[in-house]
Amino acid sequence: MNRIITTLCFLLFVVASAMAQRSINGTVTSSEGEALVGATVLVKGTTRGTVTDINGRYTLEVPANGTTIVVKYTGYSTMELPLGTGNVVDFVLEDGTTLDEAVVVGYGTQQKRTITGTVSTIKGSDIAQLPAQSFDQLLQGRSPGVNINIPNGVLNNPPVIRIRGINSINLSSIPLIVIDGVPTYTNQFSQNSAANNPLSSIDPNDIESVEVLKDAAAAAIYGSRASAGVMLITTKRGKSGKTNLTYNNWVSWTQATRVPEVLNADQYLEIKNEAAANASLAGPQYFLDTIGGNKVDTRWADYIYRTGLSHNHNLGISGGSDKTTYYLSLGFTDQEGMIVGNSFQRMNSRLNFDHKVTKRFKVGGTVSYSESKNEAPNTGSLEGGAFATAGIGRLAFVLSPLVDPYKYDADGNRLPGLSGYNVANGALGVGKNKQSVGFLNPLPIIDLNRNVSGGNQIQANAFAQYQIIEGLNFRTQYGVDNLNGSNEQFWHPFHGDGLSSNGNATNIQVANRRWNFQNTLDYNRTFGDVHSIGALVGHEEQATTTEGWGASRTNIADPFFSTFQGNFTTIDPVANFQTKNYLLSYFGRLNYAFRNRYMVTANLRQDEYSAFAPGNQKGIFWGVSGGWTVSEEGFWKNTIGDWFNYFKIRASYGTVGNNAIGDFQSQYLYNSGLYGTAPTFTWTQAGNTDLSWETSKKFDAGIVFGFKNDRIQGEYTYFSNLIDGLILFAPQSPSRGIPGSTIPINVGSMINKGHEFALDVVAVRAGKFTWKTRPNITFMSNEVTELYNDSDILATTSGLETTNITRIEEAVGSIYAVPTLGVNPENGRRLFQKKDGTVVQYNHAGGATRWTKLDGTAVSAPSLVADGVVQGTALPKWYGGWDNTFTYGNIDLNVQMNYAGGNVIYNGSKAGLRDQRFWNNHQDVMNRWTENNTGGTIPRVVFGDNISNGSAFAISENVEKGDFLRIRNITLGYKIPFASKYFSSLRVYGNVNNAFLFTNYTGTDPEVSSNGNNNRTPGVDRNTVPMSRTFLLGLNLNF
């Protein structure tokens, strides 16, 4: 639509001239080969020009003094070509932005030139066609200030999205995601161990652009929901002109990377029997075995990871007449993960249409339907699951190599059916060994259990817009966003999670219903090229209900059944939740610009939100910003304006909020349950009627610049975000017996500060060769400045292992561990340092005196609470991305990197990989201390030792630096020239995703997040599956 306006405006200024010396013609196409309709073609230095027709063709009369033709088109870089002797000049425009382009902002659009807030735009074309389940996975490194972590290789695991760091301690730090004007749902939506990211409903191919609103000036219009920033997703719309038919397809292969190297059978035997002897167990405990004459040496990871095959299809039709335009798309994706049994499917369709009833009256709408299905075994890799005994992330490295997953007869044939699994006493069968060899056998779990989290989402909205007078538009929009989840879980009674309930089938339905009603009155006029005025007032209401219901059926009637609908003797209700919230808002915005030089913007929003107690529901949020485009001044234009064509200074300040608390969090509530067969009421929630939103006070200042006619564009921003009134679940002495031992209070504060840099450079343009490079980097820090009673907040990974601390003057969720000082070369014991400086050592075989000082006197055990020390921030101090596109004729090559560092990671998996119970160990355990290897880096092995290497409490030995550089994407494409006979264009390409990782981190991956999106426990790598690497082949076809 913006393109049409641009075109129309342009026509007003064009005066056809008959004074031309010669006639130049040609075509304007995109780099994908698409004809660009309505592109502006100008003779440089004049107002003479034209626009391209529906085939992208133009004809232009050029005066004698005309030497260069300039072509502009929204969404593409402006291109200039000198006139030679020929009369045909074709333009192939590269994706890019120009300052005249309209940028989507809250409840409207604004010219990039006049924006004084901090808004980054990511183009849909940058993220389409890459291997992913959801678009947010693809935003890594693409915008300054935006840090995205993929938690691990589980398909559709929601990425950790942080705009300028963590913006809350207990509430969500996920930005508000708004799709075509209607806020949508985010974060883990699954009710079982299959991951489910609601944002995967959107086909990345349907996205036109993603706008990231970072400062208060840009985000204040979203008021109490904007504390963590806002992402505005705009989907593609049709353009009048010829019908455009596109088909995009890719096929990919994905594999696990950096799987831990564990001991083989011989090494395991050596280590564990040595450990047994050191623990004074009588004789060897573990023994080699053979099956059919072959030594048993099981590599468990080989049974758990695979090469997953995926394919993706997207068909799009768009076009329309002068009055009506449409965009229709269909998508299908079927993806296999790197983990056996992990898959993702989505079918989606979208219709966006716009219709002009009259010149002044427009209507339009969007209907999008998506259906998806996620299936995964229990990976132990989602938030809260790190210590699941059935979590195959850990089983892949913890199980003994001395036993086989299967049982065989005397001839070496696998026994049939269930008897063919090596299982005994509810655990992995021990075979000839005297000690256990594993928690569970993962294979029957993978083969027999099922976890599916499926869903469907309808996102639809309709709008009407009426131009009351020139520049004054009234717009009304009603939208719905209904997200339904259906979760199916079946645990077979044979082994694993289903054993203790003799089979368990749990189905849970979740329904999210939302309606959103917006009305805006928007005024935009420019008077005499001097005064540009924009004004917006609006009203918005949004109501959301969330309901879940389900049942768990246990004690299977017959193992024949494998679904909820089969017969089980017991049924219990589960996941019954029922909440709702309502937000009522009024807002406004004023822009003023003087000759495009001086700009001011003010935003104001009032929200009333139902989750707070009456009296505390209403809040006012605001933002002001100003900018000075210095390069528009005469003194600039006349001096350096030729090469330094654009320079803007801007600053903003304002307040926004975070209201992402539970819908009834302010209330004191009792739950009902059972005592035997009698009903009960039990106090389950301590509320707080004084509760209110968290407030972010955001300050931003920066510059935007362009050199050499915007060939080099860049920006720098300083930001500081002081978040006040953080809702803390204030720790109460557990002896007070308050549910959860916490009460929510607005009491904390913290500050995020940093610098963002970004460049967008056409580094080389030589003949057919161009190199465009777009680096960005953000440096930032987080500091907690106030907590309830100044008390530390300790946080655990999966409720079991304390790994993080939130403490005043430290970053939120810093890594916390007891200091260790290596291994005592005299006796091979791990050395720990207590708070008072005492160095103590641990001997698991020491009976009543396991903990001793170096002189041998007994001493009490160190503990994390008493002796823990902050090891460093878990949040990257610097992060960014660097995108490079090389084109040579029909060949294009894209290399995209992302990087982060300055943080530490708690490598909890390392504790597991060195644990001296039956657990298999990392290869590094071969360098354990022995009397002949007193320099060993691993403590003397003692069977059963779960202390020395960090299984009992976190130790600094397992803290590592998280710096890394990743080659995230390498894409090589080729436009097949001869194909143009049959199609408008055909491009084939190959891509490697997560191609290379450069890091000193020894765990699976420095980006891993065992705790998902949790603010308090970032930077923990505990028992999760690694990342994947994907190889992809694809094609883009335009008919």
Next chain:
Amino acid sequence: MNTTISKFSLLAAFLLVAIGSGTGCRKELLTALPENQLAEAVSFETPDRFLSLLNGIYAQCKQGNFLGSRYSVFTDVRGEEFLNETGNGVTGLQTWNHTVVESTNEVNYIWNAGYQTINSINIYLEGAQANSRNLGNDALLANYLGEARFIRALCYHSMVLIYCRPYTDGNGSNLGLPLRLKAERLAIDNDLARSTVAEVYAQILDDLNFAETNLPATPASATIRAHKNAAIALKARVYLGMGRYADALAEANKLVPAAAPFKSPTGVAHELQANVKTVFTNYTTTESIFSFPFTTNNLPGTQNALGYYYNPAPRGNGEYSLNKAGSGIVADSVAFAVSDDRRGLIIIHTNNKPYLNKFAAGPQSTDFGPMIRYAEVLLTAAESEARVNGVNQRAVDLLNAVRTRSKGTAYALTDFADADALVAAILKERRIEFLGEGLRNFDIMRLNNPFPAKANVAAIPSSSNTYIWPMPSGERQVNKLLLPNP
């Protein structure tokens, strides 16, 4: 154009109605209440809710992290009777091998669950009295308050036994628990110092005396709700633990006649069942004085059931086998003869190890969690009798009542040279009779005996700082007045 304008006017009018009046109606959405949870303000509004809240207290007390199972498992596996089979840190490994520290999960979880129950009781005691007219039945109110205070005594007693030095070490002069006796709702009063062990016991006895007075003679629901005899039986146990044997005897004697047949003369007519196995299949016989119920709709939850810990797969997870070597009572084939019926509550699994089979339901564990059995009252009476009056026939008869019920060889008066010998036999009988019922820790610690060595775990003398659990880290961080255990 005119029609468009009129259409637009129509639309505008409609929208104004929608925004204006609609918003007014929708303002109600701003004050939504949950539909599946009850607001505090109305929690004592009806007599039914008085009862539901009371049942909520019982339910909280029997939660997996407290008396429903884990407390019982953890206190038993500290002793010598069980061997850890799975090495799993979340099912009591560190408790079993005496390596818990203040941040160990069970050290925190038991504490939290216990005090949550206590606070629910304190809220109930205040709320029920303040809203008594909504119940409109003073006699019933007295019963309810008695039940609540019985549970509070049970909670404090269970906790003081594991977090504090025994009463018998210094006559209760050591650090006890923080005594929380008021309803706690708001973000205040985090700091509270520990009372002495003696003060905690005084409170327990006060609660039990109140309960004895106010509880009904027969429970509202057999076995699973408190009644007078339950309060008396618990009081006998408390006095026994304090070493106040005369008091223990006096309490026990309220329920035990001077001579056989031993059957409670007041309240519920408690007596031993003919076969001890009956108690573990029919959970509501007169032998079970107080137990916590579990049903298929009210299961203990994952890794919480007694059966999960003690039954081998597939009925449980075989977390602990019985210690058939050295110190375990199972190894004692003299006192615990092969022909003893109670051997029938043990099975030898395919791995050749013995497992406790008292809580045999499984994998859905619907076994009740036993708290107090009449057999315990008899043995408490026997031990107190022996300690107060020396070797005497009644003590031997009481011991034999429990012993011969299960075909154990009867003792004769002449078998015991002195009171110590008789007490030793009674203590051994308690190990046989109450194997896996949560009393082993109590019996070791009240006598300041060491925890015997087992497998590769060394003995823990009573002088060791690991003899009792440390104060939990969660409490230590917030409650600034809380002193750690030495």
